[in-house]
Amino acid sequence: MFYREAGDFKTSYRDDSQTFPIRLDRMGYYILMFVAFLVVPFFINDYWVNAVFAPFLIYAIAALGLNILTGYAGQVSLGTGGFMAVGAYASYKLMTSFPEVSILIHIILAGGITAVVGVAFGLPSLRIKGFYLAVATLAAQFFLVWVFNKVPWFYNYSASGQINAPERSVFGVIVTGPNTEAWAKYMICLVFVVVLAWVARNLTRGMMGRKWMGIRDMDIAAEIIGVNPLMAKMSAFAVSSFFVGIAGALFFTVYLGAAEAGEAFGITKSFLILFMIIIGGLGSIFGSFAGAAFMVLMPVFLKNVLVGGLGWPTDLAAHFEFMIVGGLIVVFLIVEPHGLAQLWRLTKEKLRLWPFPH
Amino acid sequence: MPEQLLFAMEVTLNGLMAGVLYALVALGFVLIFKASGIFNYAQGVMALFAALTLVGIQQGQVPFAHLINAVFGTEVHHFPWQVPSLIAIVLAAGVMILFAWIVEKYVLQHLIGQPDIILFMATIGLAYFMEGFGDIMWGSDIKKLDVGLPQGMNATIDQVTFDWFGYGFFIDNLDIVAAIVASLLVAALTIFSQYSKQGRALRAVADDHSAALSVGISLRFIWVLVWSIAGFVALVAGIMWGAKSGVQFSLSLIALKALPVLMLGGFTSIPGAIVGGLIIGVGEQLFEFTIGPMIGGATQNWFAYVLALIFLIFRPQGLFGEKIIERV
Numbered sequence: 001m002f003y004r005e006a007g008d009f010k011t012s013y014r015d016d017s018q019t020f021p022i023r024l025d026r027m028g029y030y031i032l033m034f035v036a037f038l039v040v041p042f043f044i045n046d047y048w049v050n051a052v053f054a055p056f057l058i059y060a061i062a063a064l065g066l067n068i069l070t071g072y073a074g075q076v077s078l079g080t081g082g083f084m085a086v087g088a089y090a091s092y093k094l095m096t097s098f099p100e101v102s103i104l105i106h107i108i109l110a111g112g113i114t115a116v117v118g119v120a121f122g123l124p125s126l127r128i129k130g131f132y133l134a135v136a137t138l139a140a141q142f143f144l145v146w147v148f149n150k151v152p153w154f155y156n157y158s159a160s161g162q163i164n165a166p167e168r169s170v171f172g173v174i175v176t177g178p179n180t181e182a183w184a185k186y187m188i189c190l191v192f193v194v195v196l197a198w199v200a201r202n203l204t205r206g207m208m209g210r211k212w213m214g215i216r217d218m219d220i221a222a223e224i225i226g227v228n229p230l231m232a233k234m235s236a237f238a239v240s241s242f243f244v245g246i247a248g249a250l251f252f253t254v255y256l257g258a259a260e261a262g263e264a265f266g267i268t269k270s271f272l273i274l275f276m277i278i279i280g281g282l283g284s285i286f287g288s289f290a291g292a293a294f295m296v297l298m299p300v301f302l303k304n305v306l307v308g309g310l311g312w313p314t315d316l317a318a319h320f321e322f323m324i325v326g327g328l329i330v331v332f333l334i335v336e337p338h339g340l341a342q343l344w345r346l347t348k349e350k351l352r353l354w355p356f357p358h
Numbered sequence: 359m360p361e362q363l364l365f366a367m368e369v370t371l372n373g374l375m376a377g378v379l380y381a382l383v384a385l386g387f388v389l390i391f392k393a394s395g396i397f398n399y400a401q402g403v404m405a406l407f408a409a410l411t412l413v414g415i416q417q418g419q420v421p422f423a424h425l426i427n428a429v430f431g432t433e434v435h436h437f438p439w440q441v442p443s444l445i446a447i448v449l450a451a452g453v454m455i456l457f458a459w460i461v462e463k464y465v466l467q468h469l470i471g472q473p474d475i476i477l478f479m480a481t482i483g484l485a486y487f488m489e490g491f492g493d494i495m496w497g498s499d500i501k502k503l504d505v506g507l508p509q510g511m512n513a514t515i516d517q518v519t520f521d522w523f524g525y526g527f528f529i530d531n532l533d534i535v536a537a538i539v540a541s542l543l544v545a546a547l548t549i550f551s552q553y554s555k556q557g558r559a560l561r562a563v564a565d566d567h568s569a570a571l572s573v574g575i576s577l578r579f580i581w582v583l584v585w586s587i588a589g590f591v592a593l594v595a596g597i598m599w600g601a602k603s604g605v606q607f608s609l610s611l612i613a614l615k616a617l618p619v620l621m622l623g624g625f626t627s628i629p630g631a632i633v634g635g636l637i638i639g640v641g642e643q644l645f646e647f648t649i650g651p652m653i654g655g656a657t658q659n660w661f662a663y664v665l666a667l668i669f670l671i672f673r674p675q676g677l678f679g680e681k682i683i684e685r686v
Contacts, residue, residue: 076475128670131397131478135617136670139663150654267614271482278479312428315498322490329483333476334468 003351019201036190041183049182054255056296057189058247063276063288064200065243070274071283072204073236074216075125075133079140081269083241085261086114086144087248089154092163095253096156103168103175107192107249114245115238117144122237126230129219141267148261162260165253176253185254192250196243201285203239212236213283275325279332281341290340298324361525368527369647370640375533377639378540379602382595383616384623384631385543386588391625392564393584394466397478400485402616404454404589406609407492409596411453413503413605414496416446421495443505447593454589462582489610498607503600507535536598543594544632547587556583564626618666624676633677638662 008023010016020026044053062080069075090110095103121140125133148154155163167177174180175188203209211232214222223229252259259265272295280291299321306317336342383405390398398404414421418437426434441449465484469477508531516526551557562570563580571577599609615638623634642661650657675681 076478124667124671128674130474132621132670132674134478135621135663136667138614138617139660139667142660142663146656146660150656267611271486274479274482278483310428313424316424316428316494319490319493319498322486323494324490326483326485326487326490330465330480330487333472333480333483334465337472337476 003348003354005352033194036194041187044182044186046182049186050255051300052296053186054189056293057186057193058250058255059273059276059296060193060289060292061196061250062244062247062273063280063292064196064285065240065247066273067277067280067282067284067288068200068204068212068243069236069240071277071281071287072209072216073212073233073240074219075122075233075236076131076274077137077240078134078267078270078274079121079137079144080244080273081265081267082141082144083114083118083244084248084251084269085148085265086117086241087111087245088252088259088265089148089163089261090114090245091249091253092165093154093156095166095168099166099168102170103253104170107246107253110249111242111246114248115242118237118241118244119234122234122241125233125237138267141270145261145265148265160260162258163252164258165256168253176257178257180254188254189250192246196246197285197289200243204285208232208235208239216283275329277339278329279339281339282337284339284341286344287339287341290344294340295325364523364525366644366647369643371527371529372533373640373643374636375529375537375639376643377636378533378537379595379598379635380616380619380638381632381635382536382540382543382591382598384619384635385540385547385628386591386595387616387620388623388625388628388631389547389584389588389591393560394563394581395474395477395567396466396481397474397625398588399478399481400488401588401592402610402614403485403488403492404457404592405596405599406605406607407457407488407596408450408454408589408593409503409600409605409609410492410496410501412446412450412505412593412597413501413600415449416441416443416505419496424497425494447505447597450593451590454593455586458585458589459582461585462578466581467578485610489607500604500606501600503597503605505597505601507532507597507601509601530602532598532601539594539598540632543591544628547628556580560584615662618662621666621670621676624678627676627678630676630678638665641665 003022003024005022008021010021018026020029040053062084066077066080069077087110090113091103091106094101094106094109098106121137124136128136149161155161158164165176167174167179169175170188173184175184204212211222211227212235214225214227215229215232215236219229222232248265252264256264276291276295277288278291279294280289281287302317302321302324303314306312306320307314332339383401386401386404387398390396390401413419418439418441420426420434420437423435426432461484465480469480510531512529512531512534515529520526551560559570559575560580560583562573562575563577567577570580596605596609603609616635619634619638620631621634622637623630623632642658642665645661646655646657670676
């Protein structure tokens, strides 16, 4: 009834190719931005930011990154945890070596460094494909974590082998370290998420994204029609690692505050983010957010219901979480291989026609 | 002979033995991959689950005791009996066959015709599910697995090598048993696939799905069969690993190492899995022994993967794999 493109006349190409062609979507987007920037920060407290918002926003960045590589360019990677570690340690080294430079620049530079590492580990993708590549990226995962554990230079020779984020501020507001206020944590993550999502959206619908999708759908055919597979794959690895690196940097500096490579960025993290994009939807920006939200909220929800509500021991709840996540992955792959994003798309299709059946 | 060389020889031998264990896990992967083109990530967790089930049955644990206690507030944990090892192994194998049947019916059936990578991710989901399920069913504490396999240093080898070189090699009895069991298993599998009717059907399916279907081979039966065999191989691997280092979660992580083994050996070759396992086993031990101390040790974590990665760049199909031919 209300959700229609009818009457919303497009008078220019610009209008025609906008991200949200339907007025209601656009309004929804503006309202969401308004709430996210101007309402939530005033009501947020420590519990919400640490349990829900910060992990959701940071994982959303990582999921966007992996989705670019896996969903758009078709290169499966199990090394996400390792690349997040690169971002985290790069930001740590930059923060401690150049304390006078703004942390925003450090985080972006950490993303850049991760991009370089990502390209290095992505080089084999020119020769090997499919799950051969997936296993090859495991090499990145284990090797990088080992390097960060074994080379003392990376953790500034600290006795515990941990890295701790020093206190830094943006425009006079403390954003890292133990004295950070909830809204500051939230805002810095939010700003990065919005900017990066905008970048991802525009990259994936432009020439670059089309090249990636060509490589994903059939690499030889894409090569024949003039896509350079070297450039396409390497750019996918670079952009993806850039996102993942920023996610890692934020994860360490803003969210955790202290990290140890094997524990915070282990193989489980790689799988977690892979699951996010499978459940959310491969090859979809919305899907990255939906998957991240789902995987962050579900454990919180389960914990509240099983431990808080039924009084079960926490380890039992943790095992149930494993079962449910695994089961859901299988169910999603069987029922809806395109994930939550596809469900959302179908809902919108239905809404357009509602209340008529056709 | 110089001390260092003797050391290296001992390390190599131990590496070979460890390699046998990797090869055991890799074997299960190869079987499933050949028959169904599915890269079964859950193989490692299957080994863990099989070992958990074996210990549980053997010690007469009540399944889901933890859950029952949490829901009903009871205090059940063990049945008053203990099951002999042999019967427990048969029962555990039965559970793995049941599991194969369930996977085929409720998962694989619905995923026929999907791209390989989707199937791969489905097995990752399966692995997570089984991990949680196994823990809920049998509890997540580290269990000791004892089915009467000999353990400890082999005194004969120690004595003989001492007489020869003046330095006794330390070889674990368990590793020797594992090597023997692995070779028996491979021999049995080879005989089965070469001479039995089902074995021939299995090879036909591995060769060409549609052609096999057209001559009247039931794909569903073959899949259940091959997952059952893989489950049995997982049980054997689980027994060996479990006896070596206890039944615990890290078992499934060790099994991850079967992946580089496969990449080295080629996904479709049983001899490849064995040779790959041995190369990785020896390689990582020797690397740790020679280069490890210089760069901080604990290189076993990544050596296998990096070796496989470098190797793949030069030979993408692995040592014994079939040549990859791509067409548009």
